[in-house]
Amino acid sequence: MTEWHLSIDFGTCYTTAATKSDGQPQLLEIENSRYLPSLVALDDSGTLLTGKAATQLAAQLPHQAERLPKRALVHDTAVRLGSRTVESTRLVAAVLRRVHEHALATYGGQAPATVRLTHPAAWGVEERAALGKAAQEAGISDPQYVAEPVAAAAYYAARDGLAADATVAVYDLGAGTLDTAVVGAPQGGFTVLAIGGDPGLGGEDLTDVLREVLAGHAYQRDPGPWRAIWSPDTDAARREQARVLRDVADAKEALSTATRVTLSVAGYPDTFLVQRPEYESAIEPLLRTSLDHLTDTVERAGLTVAQLSAVVLAGGASRTPRVSDLITHQLGVLPRTCPDPKAVVALGALCAEPPAPARPAPPRPGPVPRFFHVDRELD
Secondary structure (H helix, E strand, O other): OOOOEEEEEEOOOEEEEEEEOOOOOEEOOEOOEOOEEOOEEEOOOOOEEOHHHHHHHHHHOHHHEEOOHHHHHHHOOEEEEOOEEEEHHHHHHHHHHHHHHHHHHHOOOOOOOEEEEEEOOOOOHHHHHHHHHHHHHOOOOOOEEEEHHHHHHHHHHHHHOOOOOOEEEEEEEOOOOEEEEEEEOOOOOOEEEEEEEEOOOOHHHHHHHHHHHHHHHHHHHOHHHHHHHHOOOOHHHHHHHHHHHHHHHHHHHHOOOOOEEEEOOOOOOOOEEEEHHHHHHHHHHHHHHHHHHHHHHHHHOOOOHHHOOEEEEEOHHHHOHHHHHHHHHHHOOOOEOOOOHHHHHHHHHOOOOOOOOOOOOOOOOOOOOOOOOOOOOOO
16 A cells, blocks of 8 residues: 655644645545644543544533643643643643544554654754654654744745745744744755744734724623623633634634624624724734744844745734735735645645754744733723
């Protein structure tokens, strides 16, 4: 049987995987979706749940779920889920195992020839070792590691035929983080020249902004029902909050292609209308900050934007039309994108040159304080 290869992009909020046997890499679908939530939940029997089952349990019992196991892997040896303490590597292993086993089933139980795991370029030996331990617990032996911006650049290089010595700036706005990087291929195969970004800025911040826009409309109509949702600390209130946040996140996604969305909120008989210009105006300060990180990273690589071969987009939140508009107007270059930027890293990991032995990551700048207000009272 023809050998095949697997890549897993274990993201902050979503995990994406791709396989390759003959021809181009193909995205792996789990539960009829290309994007498996990275969220993990622990049920009453002590079983770790992933996918829809985990999402449903987390909506009912938030204290029994870890929404961001990738961050936990780096910052916490273990986390508390309900009344139990669970090692962070077990949480990550649960997601990796789900993907690996689904891929195995797709190929009739035949083991992949290689498994490539992507990781932030800022991760060093210790973080990669933790990811490797989780992979081993998931039944994945001897994985190869590919830095996320290297994978993103490799995807666009393969698609667009970039020159062998191309220098590429990567703007990766995911659900939970902003990662910027400059990668070059002076001798074939991309390597990281500089990194930057903001681990506290991502698509969820854009969701928060849209929620605040919705809150403004709600307060203008009647503040009572909105306060009733967000003020009490009860299971029922948390469930309604989760529903509103899901609806707002869906509306944010829709505004990438639609010019307007309507949202319904409990306690209000009529829906609320939000138009794209209103949303884009609200998120523009955050997006301009994100572009400052990108230009700082280019400067840290000792380059100017004019010296780049390309600026490429990755991460689901980069689909926001205003991102491309601002890069074009502020940097004077049209960024390269694709219909599904969430998938760029997983697909590109299978296009990248075989990973070389790991080297220390370039230094990352310290965090810049950001102050962002979500809940507000309107007169």
